[in-house]
Amino acid sequence: MSNTDAAAGDVHTSICRLCTAFCPIQVTVEEGRATRIVGNPRAPLYGGYTCPKGRALPEQHYGPQRLLHTLKRGLDGGFAKCRAETAMDEISDRLQSIIDDHGPRAVAVYVGMGTVPFVVANSIAGGWLRGLGSPMFFTAGSIDKPGILIALAHHGMWQAGQPHFNTAKGHDRKRGEADRDRPRVSETAKRAHIHMQPRPGEDPTILAAMIHVILEDELYDHDFVAANTQGLETLREAVAPYTPAYAAERAGVAADQIIAAARIFAGASNAGVSYGTGPNFATHSTLTESLGRRIVRGDIDARTRAGEGIDRGRRQSDDGLARPEQGVRCA
Template sequence: MDALSPATRTHCPYCALQCGMELHADAAGTSPLRAAGWDAFQVNRGALCQKGATSTELLNPALRLTAPLLRRTPGAELEPATWDEALDVAAARLTSIAADHGRAAVGVFGGGGLTHEKAYSLGKFARVVLRTPNIDYNGRFCMSAAAAASQRAFGVDRGLPFPLADVAQTDVILLVGSNLADTMPPALRYFTTQRENGGRLIVVDPRRTRTADQADLHLQPVPGTDAALAAGLLHVLIAEHLIDDDFIAARTSGFEEARAEAQRWWPERVEAVCGVPAGDVRAAARMFAGSRGSTGMVLTARGTEQQADGADAVNAWINVALAAGKAGRPYCGYGAITGQGNGQGGREHGQKADQLPGYRKITDPAAREHVAEVWGISPDALPGPGRPAVELLASCGADIRALLVAGSNPVVSAPDAEFVTSRLRELDFLMVSDVVLSETAALADVVFPVTQWAEETGTVTNLEGRVLLRRQAVAPPDGVRSDLDVMGGLAERLGWPGFLTAPAKVFTELALASAGGVADYSGLSHERLDATSEGVGLHWPCPTPDHPGTPRMFLDTFGTPDGLARFVPVACEPAVEEPSVDFPYRLTTGRVLAQYQSGAQTRRVPALNAAEPGPFVQLHPDLAAALAVAEGDPVRVTSRRGTAVAAARISDVIRPDTVFMPFHWAGPGRANVLTRRTTDPVSGMPAFKTAAVRVEAAQ
């Protein structure tokens, strides 16, 4: 591994904060790189969490795939192959499956960690080369509910429509379903500063997390009842005349319909449904409203979004912000705290079943015409919308006969994971591109070993809509190529020579394709980002080469056709799997500090494994006593879909009627064998956070 530079400034391979880091090599370039915080980068100012600090471990070739793998006959083991052999086999299988079953029988499943260049190319590859509509990605599991809610309310979805630094300046934060202290610790400093400035923090979470511990007020609802809780806050705002009439009249539409729903959610009824004391509902509404003209923000994350009514729940929280007049002005607004490294950008440029580059709708004739022209095809040749992720995976082995997976590990991360695994086994052909032999790659017929993060140049957009250049720091190991090369090699064999594989050229085409769209990148290029991203980056939209970018949106007008923010009237009855005699408890899932997503990367890093070596079931002392379970004892958790076994972790931070499991592990403690494939009808988001379960001692 040759070091290209003694200190390369780039960004973390993991979460959506995209902390700036410097990768240092020794003078000879012979030792592994060392990651250190990049002090000048505005977002993290030199801070890295444990994952970022140990991220160069991922570059160790001993942990990596370094040759393509091929299952030469059904049921045989995966064996090393040459790139040409693997590409030839993959192209031949895709050709024959499309001929036998139609082009739509080939599906593509991408990832929210892929760079813009890869995500954009994957969308183009699916629609132009494979000519299938069936492409979606694991961001559907992550951001889809917040994205749909933002589009309904504001006409635009950009995670945070303001810089994270604004959080430190606002008077009150309503943080819903986020445990930042564990998921992105360097972001916590903005919340700490906000409180040092005299601000107040309200946290909504069924668990008293390390983030909730810092709150002025912690609301601990029954999982899946968020929309009702939000409606309760709106009820109090209206009943106590804490709404901002001037803002509602001047900058919003639809208030009367939202008011009608909120009238049904008086605090005592909210207490009965959500388990939050009526007094706390009133206190939260009053604290959020603050004094006239004060500022405030509503921030949501997966806790409230990964529900069967995820988009409605987010809109219910947005309604609270709008009613209090806390949007459309400085230090106010709604934002979603994106999870995956390029979770924001990954949904902007065509990797999603219903979208084209520039965050355009694939059903919009003008968008189709524009993108088809950039791609050199007729708009009529462009497929229409495909199936969202859960539906796509469930169709595998049925009318989807081949699946190409890039940068995702659905065997661990998908809801009802054993069902998904069984569907993948039924495919005629499964192809996976990944850095490591993930649990999904282990099922594949062809596996391509691909470059990662510090081994390639590419771009990402962080949770603030800040477009960043990740710079290459080292050459990849021998035998490893980019996902772009995989697509280029296949495209050539499938009759589409000249598919772009150079990241800078891909980005130039992406920028062109995005021109005029909601997420307009047409003023950006690798060169400009290289020159200007010394500690800054540029926020989209950025429509011309001299445009300064748009750190704050909606100050004058919202992105809707009439420029008004919309109250979305939503039904607030909980959409949960209700506990029963056989399944009397509630399961909620999430992440821990030292692991990341499906764990395919972090489970291979020794320091992270030492910090968090395996799955666990967090349960309340009362429940542990009832089950005669002691700390560390094996606990069996069973839902209508499957069973998982993991060690007990007893804590009073969780409700007695609820258990929590992190979802990072495969094997017996695979939490997602328990979760539901039920999806939010608006966004396709699975209901990860609410499953009825039975809990037993496993001994």
């Protein structure tokens, strides 16, 4: 689809492929070149939102440093063009030599956001590894965010849908307000209604305190929890020591911010928790993931021993979260 603006050139609707959000965009094309990208305001879920990287797509596409040819490093450290077929043959020979000397597990694949534009790339890479007999397939989830996979292995996957992007932008306070738990004031954090800057590694402390407030003030959906979860009292007992005052002192944030964040979250009609690389690089990433899933889903299972890693004055442990038995799941 396209429409023509005499002053701005042709405007085409498309999607950004830089990450898995796939934001709808409008691309202005002048004399055969993409010159401007903005969010598509007609996409109701996104509300015209795009990130700076998405808006910089023309600069990336036409950038002078963009690789347009296969390159091979020389002995002097520089790069020279070579045929793609030649490169694949040489790489194949070197990989075969590595496998012969060290076995197939010596070959690994790591994929990240760079593969998002290429839809079948991950499937092909996985199939190739299986053909070699290597299980060494890694992603940003397994390397940068290992807590995600450990928590999901035990609790399973449950999602209630993508919150509107204008919630993150803070444009519509009636439908939702953004809370940010980040160690620095980023551009996104500046838009948040509440921004907390905790000490590194204290993300689970704040989550435990928020759960404490939600349970103490009975801000949860009683009917939903009764029908879909078990172990509520176990969780209540586990987070009981995590009062807002205690968590505030430990995490270095204001107690009233923790209380306000918990009440906003519990009262929102559409709420979610998103974890980044930072919390997952911290010491207790699995506990952060586990508590975040509980605060979103009410997936409370006594068998997960929710409080095992939550003890005042004691080093937090992630024990007991990656066990084979599964708890009750919300569906």
